[in-house]
Amino acid sequence: GAVVSQHPSRVICKSGTSVKIECRSLDFQATTMFWYRQFPKKSLMLMATSNEGSKATYEQGVEKDKFLINHASLTLSTLTVTSAHPEDSSFYICSVASGMNTEAFFGQGTRLTVV
């Protein structure tokens, strides 16, 4: 299966600052990537779908100006949490998909803590 790498795996930032999370598909070209967030003991919640070269599609209730997604190439998508606040502290996970496969591949996740 595909190898998906997220970086950083863990980050602590101060309230009001911005944090960028990278998601890389290491061994295949991902035309579509998905971003999820997960709170402790809760399920994954889809935030947005990013397509290479176009604007991301956000799920209802997700602020697009706060969670900036860029999918500039077939192997890299980034999620930037702008002006982070403590309530943004969560586990963020990316997923990659290809039209040729029948399963989605997930990154190892990024633990964001805003203090």
Add this chain to the structure above:
Amino acid sequence: LAKTTQPISMDSYEGQEVNITCSHNNIATNDYITWYQQFPSQGPRFIIQGYKTKVTNEVASLFIPADRKSSTLSLPRVSLSDTAVYYCLVGLAGGYNKLIFGAGTRLAVHP
């Protein structure tokens, strides 16, 4: 997207077979059924996928009745390392289709 219902939690003991059933009454004709496993602080990991009848791989079996309104993930002879959350997802297989996760089943395997 078809909604899924699973038990919130299950307990088992090492060496036992564990069956987790998922209900998906509104499954569409083209939908596949996929199961993922998630350990704490890790991304989900694909376990198995099927469309109908029975699918088996090296880690699990998936049983799907003829009406496809439910499915059962079977884990043979579980070990402590199988303690995780298991998610049943229903939708078009792969590609550009977004995956919506339900609540999942938290499986605890005891010595």
